[in-house]
Amino acid sequence: MKTIKIIICAILSSSILSCTTSKTTKVASQEEYNKYLQKTVVTSESLAQKELDFWQKKLNNQPTQYPYLSKIAKANTLLFSEKGNISYLIEAEKKLLKINQKTNYNKASHLRSLARNYISQHRFKESLELLKKAEVNGENLNATQKMLFDVYLELGEPDKASKYLAEIENYADFDYLIRVSKWHDYKGDLSSAIRFMEKAMKKAEEANNKDLKAWSYTNLADFYGHNGQIKDSYNLYLKALELDNSNAYAKKGIAWIVYSHDKNADEALRILDIISNEHSSPDYYLLKAEIAEFKNSLTKRDSYLEVYLSAVKNSSYGVMYNQHLAKLYLEEFNDTSSALSYIEKEIESRSTPQSYDLLAWYYYKNKEFKKALEVINTHVVDKTFEPEIQYHIAEIYKANGINDKAMALKDELLESSFELGPLMTEKILSI
Secondary structure, three states, rough: OOOHHHHHHHHHHHHHHHHHHHHHOOOOOHHHHHHHOOOOOOHHHHHHHHHHHHHHHHHHOOOOOHHHHHHHHHHHHHHHHHHHHHHHHHHHHHHHHHHHHHOOOOHHHHHHHHHHHEEEEEEOHHHHHHHHHHHHHHHOOOHHHHHHHHHHHOOOOOOHHHHHHHHHOOOHHHHHHHHHHHHHOOOOOOHHHHHHHHHHHHHHHHOHHHHHHHHHHHHHHHHHHOOOOOOHHHHHHHEEEEEOOOHHHHHHHEEEEHHHHHOOOOHHHHHHHHHHHOOOOOHHHHHHHHHHHOOOOOHHHHHHHHHHHHOOOOHOOOOOHHHHHHHHHHHHHHHHHHHHHHHHHHHHHHHHHHHHHHHHHHHOOOOOHHHHOOOOOHHHHOOOHHHHHHHHHHHHHOOOOOHHHHHEEEEEHHHHHHHHHHHHHHHHHHO
């Protein structure tokens, strides 16, 4: 009888997925986005390289002119953004450390620059220490307070983050609007997050600031995707690419739409191949692995995972990929002992609901269901609303016999199927 029920459920799940796929209207048009994939003109990258060469030459000629270090660091940071090569970010750190040493850590702008670099490296506690010094210094305090909000939110201290959000309140300020948007997203209020990001986008357009427009387009596109507004999301990614056809983030967003919504796995892989030839972030290989699994190309999936693992184990990445590595060992390799070391490092680095979710999932994978439930009830439930974490909570509820809560979350999660992707949607259907 139990076997029959399983077969029936499998048939129903398959029917639901096939019905969803057949009724889906394709959103992405190759004719529309292909022009941004061909003959990419990386204007900002070439300008950044020219800036780097210019200031490096000046520093070589005048080694005592330490302010040049700041210019070199800025160029390296932009090159990291454009090319994804971690060596640029590390080189920027070296220059920022030197200039802070030269100024005895007494100039707030240099402290903020180094703190920003550490945020990019996920070294949030070190970033916080620098920002505290900048706060005491008092120079351009508003800029420091904005970053303190960012860091406290990353460290899982929302009360302190909220305090700084109140300090910087200014509804006419782009920087404030994007942080209010981020705050509402953190609290699970997506409609308010979208409303404030739309206001920020209008500010960027009124100022005609190319960089801010591109940033707001891609971030609002993400929110629209989470909200099921797939066509709106797609159109904003295209707008970002109209401004700069080297925008790898926008291209990745389109690749996700092609895969998750349009179910065109081969085309999504083609887009990702083009991006990864231009931008060296390891993240693309993780997404390629997921798409290969969707295609049932398991050998190809394993190959992508090997490339990803090899890339992120580069010591230059430091702690940046601990969370991803923990998930990978738990999900793909069923290696809970390897995962645990990364989870412990992540909790020590920042004790966020996301970090504790990994610990709960570790207990779940080890079939220690009561421990998993204890962790989520203490550190995760009602503290984050990310769909992947909600899926973990649902599975832990189910494993502990709390079926009513598990099924309630299942219904909510099916509304996030685009954000989670086809593979996760299949898992949700089996809850």
